[in-house]
Amino acid sequence: MDSERIQNCLDLIRQAQRLPVDDAQRSLLEQAAGELVRDGRLRRRAEARAARAAADAKLLAATAMGAPDRVMDAALSALPARTAPKPRRTVGDHVQPRPGPSATRRLPDRTPESDGPSQLLNRPQRCYVCKDHYRQVHDFYHLLCPACADENLAHRTTRTDLTGRRALLTGGRVKIGHQVALMLLRDGADLTVTSRFPQDTVRRFAAAPDAEQWWHRLRIAALDLCDPRQVLAFTDHMFSQGLPLDVLINNAAQTLRRSPQAYAALATAEPTPLPTSLTAPRIWTAPGFSVPGPRTAPLPWTAELASRSRVPEALAGGANTHADAVAVPLPREAVDEAGLLPETAATNSWTLRLGQIDPTELLEVQLVNAVAPFLLADRLLPLLDASPHPDRYLINVSAVEGQFTVRNKTGDHPHTNMAKAALNMLTRTSAADLAGRGIHTCSVDTGWVTDEKPLPARERHAATGWRPPLDIVDGAARVYHPIVQGRAGAPVHGVLLKDYRQVPW
Incomplete structure (x- = not known):
């Protein structure tokens, strides 16, 4: 619109001002002018809201947890310095791993201006931990209020003395379990970890910069928790050593069922020994164990179940079958932090509901998440009793899925909910009895660390700027907390801990 037309419009408005107030032409112009004013007001408000939202998003993205280049399931460093983002992992990383732990982002450098008004959100948001609203943004955590952020940051580096203690x-x-293992080793414990990929486990521990300090205290047990025979063979092996046990942490869990092809990179790299100056690792292998992968024969009972139809053929027309839910690996070499090939299916175990779950997956989840922890606790209890130390610890790693008191429970993944609820009941039932024997038992919710949605939905969610509120070190610190608290003279038992505090079952 040129200036001449605008001037003509203004002249017309001035002429209309001289018309009677009840003139029809004046009424038309007044109506048009009112619509123009309202439209401008709405647009300016919308633009202001968008500008405030963009400013808030930029502020959150400047934190370590909210960073756009944050890699899910990677450990973040809280040191006050920045590093360049780590490149995407490939299959080669599992043959020649890069040195040092994963650390993709560090705490931003503080400046005098960083504590000023520029650090305030325009729109208050709820803290992930305490649920109070806040505006002041922490440098490290994007979804925690300053008080909760400082507390959680402090817990990441809490130490205790475990010299002479034996832990399983x-x-x-990988992930939370690996971080817990490093905490135990660095605090002096003799540690046995279980894994389905023992050589990859060796590579990851050997990559730690301080591995030489605790390498002689690390043992690895290769077994599949889906197979109770292997679990029982492992407990027999533990007994044959004749050594007491001070800490048992049931951390391993199956949340998402992966296709065999997802393990292809790990299976390919597994036979390759790690060239290292460290002594050969001590690895025990369960009878009948084989590394998962595309060419690995399934357990006998899984093959029998797979031959059975999930639902009657007449009812299967509109229902999702297990084949729909099995993720197809991406046709590329890149792998995630756990060494798995990404999968592209629109559904996965996290989105399945009753009527969509394969019986094999149902049993796998119960075996890994509930049966194996029970067998380990039950069979290794004499070793915990045999420890000369007055305080021993049995920690069952749980999740919000296993809580009955959670509001807004969805219909998704009922099979994993069942398993975690069963694990919580193991704690609830046995903790009081074990506490009388000096074995402090509790369940721990690790917090929201990973987005478990299928890859397409996860990428759409991430494109909006969303990132999980915590990382794997936060999850590990929560698991480790009952031990630290117990060693400080305040052990807890028979409770479910979330964010370092007792919560309802």
Whole structure:
């Protein structure tokens, strides 16, 4: 619109001002002018809201947890310095791993201006931990209020003395379990970790910068918790050593069922020994164990179940079958932090509901998440009793899925909910009895560390700027907390801990 037309419009408005107030032409112009004013007001408000939202998003993205280049399931460093983002992992990383732990982002450098008004959100948001609203943004955590952020940051580096203690941790190869293992080793414990990929486990521990300090205290047990025979063989092996046990952490769990092809990179790299100056690792292998992969024969009972139809053929027309839910690996070499090939299916175990779950997956989840922890606790109890130390610890790693008191429970993944609820009941039932024997038993919710949605939905969610509120070190610190608290003279038992505090079952 040129200036001449605008001037003509203004002249017309001035002329209309001289018309009687009840003039029809004046009424038309007044109506048009009112619509123009309202439209401008709405647009300016929308633009202001968008600008405030963009400013808030930029502020959150400047934190370590909310960073756009944050890699899910990687450990973040809280040191006050920045590093360049780590490149995407490939199959080669599992043959020649890069040195040092995974650390993709560090705490931003503080400046005098960083504590000023520029650190305030325009729109208050609820803290993931305490649920109070806040505006001040922490440098490290994007979804925690300053008080909770400082507390959680402090817990990440809490130490205790475990010299002379023996610990068993299931699932210590990657993610939370690996971080818990490092905490135990660095605090002096003699540690046995279980894994389905023993050589990859060796590579990951050997990559730690301080591995030489605790390498002689690390043992690895290769077994599949889906097979109770292997679990029982492992407990027999533990007994044959004739050594007491001070800590048992049931950490391993199956949340998502992966296709065999997802393990292809790990299976390919598994036979390759790690060239290292460290002594050969001590690995025990369960009878009948084989590394998972595309060419691995399934357990006998899984083959029999797979031959059975999930639902009657007449009823299967509109229902999702297990084949729909099995994720198809991406046709590329890149792998995630756990060494798995990403999968592209629109559904996965996290989105399945009753009527969609394969019986094999149902049994696998119960065996790994509930039966194996029970067998380990039951069979290794004499070793915990035999410890000369007055305080011993049995920690069952749980999740919000296993809680009955959670609001807004969805219909998704009922089979994993069942398993975690069963694990919680093991704690609830046995903790009081074991506490009288000096064995402090509790369940621990690790917090929201991973987005378990199928890859397409997860990528859409991430594109909006969303990132999990915690990382794997936070999850590990929560698991480790009952031990630290117990060693400080305040042990807890028979409770479910979430964010370092007792919560309802």
